[in-house]
Amino acid sequence: MLQKVEGIVLRASSYGESNKIVTIFSRELGKRAAMARGAKKPTSRLASITQPFTYGYFLIQQGRGMGTLQQGEIIDSMRSIREDIFTTAYASFIMELVDKLIDDEAPKPHLFEILQQALHAISEEYDPEAISLFVEWKLLPTAGIYPTLHQCTNCGAIDGEFAFSFSQIGFLCHRCFSIDPYIIRLSPSQVKLIRTFYTVPIDQVGKLTLKKETKSFIKKIVRTIYSEQVGIRLKSQHFLDQMEKTPEFFPPKQVDPSPEEE
Ligand SMILES: [Zn+2]
Secondary structure (H helix, E strand, C coil), rough: CCCEEEEEEEEEEEEHHHEEEEEEEEECCCHHHHHEEECCCCCCCCCCCCCCCEEEEEEEECCCCEEEEEEEEEEEEEHHHCCCCCHHHHHHHHHHHHHHHHHECCCCCCHHHHHHHHHHHCCCCCCCHHHHHHHHCCCCCCCCCCCECCCCCCCCCCCCCCEEEEECCCCEEHHHHHHCCCCCEEHHHHHHHHHHHHHHHHHHHHCCCCCCHHHHHHHHHHHHHHHHHHHHCCCCHHHHHHHHHHHHHCCCCCCCCCCCCC
C-alpha cells in the first residue's frame, strides 16, 4: 500500500553503503521508520528530503515490516536551522524530546502541530532557547503531567501570591504555602509567563524576547519536572547545557540585538 503523509524527519541513520533509515513523524500516522534506498548518494532524489528537520510530503510504500520511502516533496527544508550551531542544538533537543515521548504508529496531530510550529519559528529566527522552552511546557501532558496553573492546586483560589510546588505539580496560593516546604515563590510576571508557555500556541507568541535569567528560571522548573516526574534526560541536553555555559566557544551565525523584555 502506498501512503502519502505530511511529515518531519526526526532522524536518519546510515544503512549499508548507500541507504538510509529515516524516522519520520507524520501528521497522519505518527512515527514511522522507512528505508530510503540510495539516499546517501548526493545525487539521489532522496538525499535532501531525508535530512533531519526537513518538513515535507513523503510517499511511503508500506508492506510487512519497515516501509520504503519512494518519493518526497519538500515543504520547508529548514536549511537555516542546520546552518547555525545554536539553532541546530535547540532544534535537535526538541526533536529528541518529541521522539522520546511518542509511541510508534499512533497519530498525534496536536504534537505534530507543536513540532512543526517550533521548527518553523526557529527557522524564522525566533529565540531558539525560548522556543524549546515553549515546547517543553507544552509537551508535559504528552508525558502524562498535567500541571495546575490556572488556580491554586490546593484551594482553587485564583487571586493572591503564587508559588510553584513540585509535590503538587502546579501553583499554590499564599494561603496554602505551608503545605509544601519546598515551594518556589513566583512574581506576578513569572506566573503569567509560565501560563503563557503552557497555554499559548507557538505561532501566537510573536517575536518575544526574554531575559537570560528569566529563561533560566523557567527552565529550571520545567527540567526538574522532566527529570523527577517523567524520568527522562536527553542526550542533546548535555551539549546544550555546555553551550549555554560557555557561549563564547560557539560563535553564533549573527548577533541579533533585540530589546529585552520588561
Ligand atoms: Zn490555595
